[in-house]
C-alpha cells in the first residue's frame with residue numbers, strides 16, 4: 001500500500017505536460033470510462049486530479065512513459081520494483097480483498113453464504129483511481145462533494161494528510177482519520193439498494209491546508225445488465241416497503 005501511494009505521489013509530482021500525455025488519443029480507447037490522467041475542470045467544485053486504471057490484464061490502460069522521473073524514486077530503486085509491477089500487484093490484491101469482503105458482507109447482511117459472489121461474477125468494470133487533492137486555500141476546501149459511490153464496494157487507501165469524512169446516522173460528518181496500514185471500506189449504491197438502505201456510505205473529501213493529499217480508491221463494481229432491486233430479505237418479506245424501484249445496472253451507470 002505504501003509503495004502504491006509513493007508511486008502515485010511520484011506520478012502526480014511530474015510536470016503537468018508530462019501528466020497530460022498519459023491519456024489515449026481521442027477515440028482511440030475501447031475502455032468503458034476514460035482511462036489515464038485527468039484533472040477536474042476549473043469550474044468543478046471538486047479540486048483534484050486523478051489517474052484511472054482498469055484491470056491491467058484487460059490491456060485498456062494508458063501508463064506514464066518511462067523514464068519520466070516516474071520509475072526511479074530512491075525508495076523504488078531500493079525496493080527493486082517497477083511501477084507497472086506495483087500497480088498490477090496492487091490491483092490484483094485489491095480485487096482479491098474485494099471478493100473476500102463481499103463474502104463477509106454477505107454473511108453480515110444475513111444473506112445466503114456466497115450470495116454476493118454469485119450475484120456479482122463479472123470483473124470487467126472494476127477500476128482503480130489514484131487521486132491527488134490540492135491543498136485547501138483560504139477561500140475553499142472542497143476535495144470531492146458529498147456523494148455515494150455507484151458501485152458495490154470501494155476501498156480507499158490514503159496517505160497521512162486526512163480529509164475523508166463519512167456521514168453518520170445523526171447527520172454529522174465523521175472524519176475517517178488515516179491509520180497507517182488501514183483501508184477504508186465504503187459500500188456503494190448497489191449494496192445500498194439490495195439492502196433497502198440498511199447499509200450505505202455517504203462521504204466527501206475536505207481538503208486540508210498546506211499539503212497535497214494522495215489516495216487510491218478501488219471500485220469493486222457490477223457489470224452489464226444485472227437487475228438491482230431491494231432483496232426480499234430487506235423489503236416485502238421483511239415488512240419494510242421497498243425504498244427503490246428495480247433497475248438494470250447498465251442503464252443506471
Ligand SMILES: O=C(O)CCC(=O)C(=O)O
Pocket residue numbers: 129131144149156158164203205215216217
Ligand atoms: O480520496 C478519497 O479518499 C475518496 C475518493 C472518493 O470518494 C471517490 O473517488 O469516489
Ligand SMILES: [Fe+2]
Pocket residue numbers: 147148149154203
Ligand atoms: Fe467516493
